[in-house]
Amino acid sequence: MKARDILPLALLLGALALTPLFASNLLLNFLVSALIIALGAQGWNLLGGYGGQLSFGHAALFGTGAYATAILQTTFGVNAWVGFACGIALAALTGWMIGFLSFRARLRGSYFALVTLAFAEVLRILANAAGFTGGAAGLLIKLEPSFANFQFASRAGMLWVVLACILGVSLLTLWIDRGRFGAQLVAVRENEDAARALGVDVLATKLRAIALSGAITGAAGGLYAQNFLYLDANIAYGTWISVEVLIAAIVGGLGTVLGPVVGALALHGVGEVTKGLLGWMTGVDLMLFGVILIAAVAFVPAGLVGALRRLRMRRATP
Amino acid sequence: MILLSVEGLSKRFGGLLAVDKASMAVPEGSITGLIGPNGAGKTTLFALASGFLEPSAGRVLFAGEDVTAEPPHRRARRGIARTFQIVQPFQGLTVHENIAVGAYLRHAGRQAALDAARAVAEEVGLAPLLETPAAALTVAGRKRLELARALATAPRLLLLDEVLAGLNPSEVRDILPVLRAIRARGVTILMIEHVMQAVMNLCDHVHVLAQGRMIAEGPPRAVCNDAAVIEAYLGHGAAARMRAEGGAHA
């Protein structure tokens, strides 16, 4: 890896890690929420941005990570960190299974998108009806701040854990981007037949991508559970998270390491400001997200990171 | 040794028998031609040989092993590389990245794959265009890219589906020595080609497919004078007419 690749990552995450020195709790809360979405969007981006498999149902992975983390603690008394790790593994498995069922049936494009949406909706309805998820009443994790419980008295603690996850995933993404698996994944995105002719096992490549994607978005779900200490089916498996991770990745820049992070911060920033100004209109932030998505697809198809990169190149070669 | 052989291969698309009990053998180290009129089933035969289509009947043997049931990526690993008649570049990637995807089949590391890709680009004359986006290539460039990507998988057998189609005569002349050099370093070539100048120039042996059936084979010159082949291309009675006209001129 070259310094040029690492530098923007180090600067952005470094600056975010220093915010607790001066920022208010309000701002820190905002950052933690936005960065959890950013992590989820990084997971979506691996499958959607690099692999070209656009999912509308990443809630299935986010929710599995969140519920597993929470239920293992509340019902089975498992340590929170262990629960979190199990949540990541279960979300990866869920991703793999969704992939196995849909990719093996050769579902692509909008068919794949619809099937993922259906999986997430089925899980949402089941979680809403089942007993062990707390049903419609939801699930509370007992407030007991300590490092061992994965709960932090100060907002900075959670912020740093989320940033550490984002750093790890960014390095993983960068490593994939620079290696054989990444090249094969992008080849599958660009042209499946050509990839196959060059010896790429298309199904295995997609399955690996969706399992990794599940692990990452599942981690975001687990962090969400630990941050808010409350879940219900509409939070964990709700369409909102499927939509937010997708928009953040597209607005930030598909198939880039930092795009999803930049996209999530920008979207949440805009969302908070409009909620502040137009709070009486419920759902105004979601409407705005829709408008931003359309504008991004129409005017900056390479996303914010892509646009920045182009600006820098234009300045480098006058 | 016979590197590739197809035995009694058939492929049915609904009511259409695109390939009909076709058999042929490709000796290792040869440049073998596969010719035939439009719609004869040549591309379908390639798809069967490379695993993109499952035959309705018959077998495909590679280096003596039955590979009929293997998916394309496994056959690629064995050393069968195909190009597409309708070029299939990875549009969003550069020429270098396109070729590297092929090279990753034999090289796990990024640097090794990129170096191998550069060497192949030099071999087929794409070296000056390495950083060009594939979408920006000319027709001739795209054909070379198809060839380069296939070659980057370090194949034992190259299946070339009309890599010369759409090239002007001088571009064809430029690429013939490239193909000869590829064979000279030990890669066996089976090529579908309509450009007869190239077939005459390159091929040791030619097979002729018409309406799914193998109707003739032999050295290129003999095959071109074969009555059945002339009729397949020009219609019933054409061979006799030509002989009569040839007689009148003599």
Ligand SMILES: Nc1ncnc2c1ncn2[C@@H]1O[C@H](COP(=O)(O)OP(=O)(O)OP(=O)(O)O)[C@@H](O)[C@H]1O
């Ligand atoms: N997937 C398919 N489904 C249905 N019919 C097909 C399919 N692929 C090919 N065919 C038909 O099979 C026949 C043989 O086609 P093929 O492409 O193999 O011919 P070809 O010899 O390569 O012709 P050309 O010289 O024009 O490239 C044609 O009639 C074609 O329309």
Ligand SMILES: [Mg+2]
């Ligand atoms: Mg053809």
